[in-house]
Amino acid sequence: MLPADDQSGGRRLARIASFATVVVLAVLCAVLGLADGTGLFAPENWLDAGFLPGNATSPAWATVVFLPLLIGGSAVAVHRVVRAAAPGAKARWVLGAVWASLVLVAVLAKLAYSVLLLAVAGPAGLHIFPTAGALLGECGLTGAKYAVFGPLVAGVSAAAYRIGVWRLRRRADESGEPDEGRESGESAAEAPGADINEIAGFAWLPAGAAVALHAGTGMFAWAAGPIPGGLGVATLISGVATVLAGIGLWRRVVSPGLTHAGTGVTLWSLATTLTAAGALGFVPLWLIDAGLNGFGGALFPVASALTRVAEGVAAGVCAGVVCVPWVAEMAWRRRREPSAERGGLARAVRWAPPVAIAAVLALAAGTLAPGPATEVASVAAPTQTAGGDRDELLPLTVLRREGQDPVIGDSTGRQVLLRGVNVNQLIDYGQPDPAKPTVWPLKDSDYAQMARYGFDVQRLALSWSALEPKRGEFDEGYLERVRTAVRQAAAHGIHTVLDMHQDTYSKYVSAAPGTRCRANASPEFGNDGAPEWATRTDGAKACGFLGRDLAPNVQQAFTNLYDDTDGIGTEFARAWGRLARTFADEPAVAGYDLLNEPGPGNAPGVTSSILLGRLYQQAITSIRAAESKVPGGFHHLVFFEPSILWSGLGFDTTPPAGFSDDPLLVFSPHLYSESITMDQGLGVTLTSIEQGYTTAERTARAYGAPLWSGEWGWFGEPDDFHARFDRFLERQNSDMLGSAIWVWKKACGDPQNDPAATTSGGGVVLHTCPEGEPLASPAFEITALSQAYPRSAPGRLNSLKSSLTERDLRLAGSGTGTLDVWVPGPARPEAEGGGLTGIRLERQPGGWRLTAHTSGRYTLRVA
Structure with missing residues (x-):
């Protein structure tokens, strides 16, 4: 104990440690909040949120709820714990006590804040166990952040405490009073x-x-x-x-x-x-x-x-x-x-x-x-024979086999590799330069050229703003344009994934002229997505941080969508129901990609995981209801994505496993590692191409869903492009997966294009800017993208190798049915293998189609 005439010494030491904790923690939160707009490492994504919330979904709730609980709770905990220790306690003991208290307080503060966010959003559509698990994971992640940054706070607190002990002991020595405090040992x-x-x-x-x-x-x-x-x-x-x-x-x-x-x-x-x-x-x-x-x-x-x-x-x-x-x-x-x-x-x-x-x-x-495994998911689709017409596009489903990962397949039980390209020519973009068109017209000749590459799928990007420009009113003319694109693609043997596309939430989030932004931010320009009536930014600033998608107004708009403010989320689901009703009986439509690269919202983890999962389930429910009402309609695949932070980092939190029990889900992240991820702008690599595949495959496995990358590509400067391009495709082959490269044709007026660029870079088909004259695509890219591959394989593929520079395909599988293989090049291929009968080769524009009947185990080599 302290000397009898200085009983306040213990309290003074506790106040010193507590005050140091408050000051350092407040500074740390402020610095991280300014430095990291993603919310991945910062305490919360509260950039430019203000100090007082102006509405129920304002990010400023983090300022008035999470921050006081974090800082105030830590101060109280540190004061009580340090007060209970003898003044002679070791400084390292104080450091550990402050650090551990900070971690636990951060978890509890995050829990309280998250419960508030969910209360504002409402409980409708939230499943208790997936939601509870996601809350636990998100609060644990917040605790982990402070486990990393906590030593900075605890170290200063421990040092301040030790200085206080030294000063008290010096006073005791000067007064001649004995120090009766026992050692902490x-x-x-x-x-x-x-x-x-x-x-x-x-x-x-x-x-x-x-x-x-x-x-x-x-x-x-x-x-x-x-x-x-x-x-x-x-x-x-x-x-x-x-x-x-x-x-x-x-x-x-x-x-x-x-x-x-x-x-x-x-x-x-x-x-x-x-x-x-x-x-x-x-x-x-x-x-x-x-x-x-x-x-x-x-x-x-x-x-x-x-x-x-x-x-x-x-x-x-x-x-x-x-x-x-x-x-x-x-x-x-x-x-x-x-x-x-x-x-x-x-x-x-x-x-x-x-x-x-x-x-x-x-x-x-x-x-x-684990749940029960079945060979083919039960869907209300037209039944097909195992042979089938090679040119007929069959309904797609999810194939499941015990002990193996689920895969995309068709209604005959064949594994299908959807390999193709994104098409952005129906997107309703904002137009930065009135003299430059934002998209090229979409024509049948586009699909004829895609077929020369051997593509069997297009990811057709659509805009909600064009589909439903006025609330409750759907544009039949736009729907007809979509129908035409689906029919034209199908005529060339190409499936369509309908993608509800967005970039920066909508084209109605552009900053007003004269907008001034803080350091590391710039005025936002709206790209594409939601209609104006569904764009609720609540006055948040239109200043992009580390890219176009992290502007406060964009995240506020996403938060309102996730919270179903004014029924926006419900109307989004209704729009999907309208699309599903249109294509309910169409086998050429592979499925529906619910929302392109959704923003993280104001509270990443809660908004981008729990509430995003709820929005997806709303859309799925609407889609299934619409399909069931159409004679001959059947359930299509549903592709769902994590937030855009996955595209920018190579990983992110995701909608909680169990957010939906639909058996036809496909996990569809965009694998941009070593490409346009944020780390590349800093000159480092956080997630390699190979690790990007691994993270995606592990996550798909947790969902019990197949994996399909809806976007990839654009690997930077020509010197690096070739090697990274090849590494991506080599891993895709070894893992027997499909994907869609971004993008088929990029117009000079595309808001994502550099206004000063002399070419429409980033597309498979290139043009000069602003003239629009065609340019030759890189030879290695054409060869690699048109490589030989099995469009569909009976049963399951066991191995797949395909050269990116010459015609050399080797595959093995097991199952009974018709094997369908794309082979590029003008010369007639040479094919050999085992377990195959009735091998047939037919000349196609750009290459050949090989078909054969399999029964049991089979192998094929094509050169």
Whole structure:
């Protein structure tokens, strides 16, 4: 204790540490908020939000809710914990106490803020378990951010505390009074607030680990590598590691410092220790994943480590929800029960570990068990024979086989590789230069030229603003243009994915003339997307940050869409129902891409995961209802995307697994790693091309859905373009996937084109600007894009190799039906293989179509 005439010394030290925490944390939040407009590392995406919310969906709610809870809660926690320690406590003890408290407070503040956001959005359409899991994952990610940045705050607080101790001791020396405070190294058993029996509570950490792993699989499955044995083994590893870390932290670090702690501070310290133990206990999983699967190259280990720590933080918090009340009851009984009855309490302590293990097993059996697998999803589509007409476009579905990832297939049970191109010629763009058209006319000759590449799919970009220019009124003329494009593509053997496209939310978000923006931001220009009546920006600033899509007005518009403000989300779903009704019986339509690169909204994680998933489910419900009402209609594939941050970073949080139980979902991120991702502008690589595939495949697997990349391409300068282009396609072949390159034809007046450019760069078909004269595409690009590949293969493909420079295709598969292969080049191909009969070659513009009948295992080589 302090000298008798200076009892306020302990309180003074606590105030010093608390004040330092407040100041440094406030500065940290301000700096990160200005430096990171993505909200990925910053505390919240509150750029230019103002200090007071002007409406229910304002990002300023983070300023008046999350920020005070974070800073004020941390100040109170630090004051109480430091006050309970002796003035002689080691500075490293204070550092650990402040750091752990900050992490837990951040989680709780994020939880409170997220609940507010969901209350504003309303509970309609939110499924309780996916939503709860996503909330847990998002709050854990917030805790992980402060686990990373927290030492900056805790270090200053500990230094300020130590200076305060030094000043108090100097005063005591000058006054000649003895310092009666004991050293913090005394045994934990002698400290009144540190009962060693409380470590039994750490037995609940395995249960918390199981819950956190399940939640993490639904939020950021891309970071979770395939551990042998699955989640059961991962739970065992993390559970043991967290228990050991918790006991070690409590005995050697936390408990010795709690010299004057009452029950409340002791319980808080126990909760923070659980949180810290979780953060440390998940590091072994990250290391094991790296040893088994590789770190992923480039800077990806940073992202994967952050998400593992997020899972760990969530595990600690989950354990605390059960453990802390349990320990509190133990302490209450200890004070009130006679010593003769404490044997029952001791037995309760001994029973804690098996009870926790039973909870883990129950969770694993009830929520982690895989669902039934079927060979072909049941859809109301026209049935087809196994042979089928080669030129007939069949309805597409999802094929499932036990032990294998689901794939896109057709109604005869053949695996289909959709490989093609994006078409933007029906987009309703904003026009930056009235003298330059924003798109080229879409003609049948475009599809004839696509067929020469061997493409079998177009991702046809549509604009909501053109489809529904006035609320409730659909433009039949625009719908007819879409019908024409679908028919023309089908005539050339090309499926269509209908894509509800947007960039910057709509063309009605352009900054007013004279708009002034802060540093690192510039006036926004609206590209395309929603109609004007559905663009609700609530006065947010039109200043783009690190690109066109992170302007405050754009994110406010997306937030209002996700919150269904004024029924905007409901009307968006209704527009999809109108499209689905038009094409309900059309087999040439492969499916519907619900929303191109949706913005993260004002609160990434909540808006871009939970509420985005709800919007998707609204649209899916509308689509299925419309298809069911059309005679001969059937269910088409539904392609869904993560937020645009995936395109900009190579990963992101995603709609929670289970947001929809529709069996025809296809996960469709845009794989732009080493291309237009934000890291390339900084001269570094966060996610490599190969890791981009890995993250996407892991996430698709968590959804139980096939993977199809709706966009890729544009790898920068010519010197780097060729190698990266080839690496992308080589990985696509080895993983037996399809995709659509961006874009077929880019007009000189496209708002995404450089106004000073002399060519319409970024397209497969090039032109001069502004004249519009045709240019030759790079020879290597033409050869690589038109490479030989199986358009459809009976059963499943087992391997696929195709040269990007010459005609050399090798494949193997297993199934019965008609194999359909595209082969480029004028010379007649030479084909050989096993398990094939009736091989037929037919000349096509730009190449050949090879068909053959398979029965069982088969191989094919074409040269």
